[in-house]
Amino acid sequence: MTENERHVAPNNERGGWDVVAPxxxxxxxxxxxxxxAIARGREIVGNAGGGELRIHGRDGHIRDSDTIAPGNDPNPPHDRR
Incomplete structure (x- = not known):
């Protein structure tokens, strides 16, 4: 776990998506x-000085991860999102 990390995960009780700290x-x-939820998660992590945003699919498994500046991405993407 990084110092500043949030997860975007499905909320099975209420429906929709939550931004959650581990x-x-x-x-x-x-x-x-x-x-x-992803947009808000990026905002929260960015306001806290950067870190990791883990994005879960409907099945609960992590499907993507995003380093928010000024975080240190050990494997930066080659594409420009």
Whole structure:
């Protein structure tokens, strides 16, 4: 786990998507769409000085990871998103 990390994960009880800090009992925020949760997660991590955003699929498994500046990405992408 990095010092500043958030996960975008499905909320099976309420529906929609949560932005959650590892080990936290409460979500940082809740959203109807995964895209909205990802945008808010990036904002939260960026405001805290950068870090990792882990994006889960509907099955709960991590499907993507994003390093938010000024985080240190050990494997930076070659494409320009």
């Amino acid at each position: 080990g936290s009992s409460r979500a940082s925020s809740h959203h109807e769409t995964q895209a909205d």
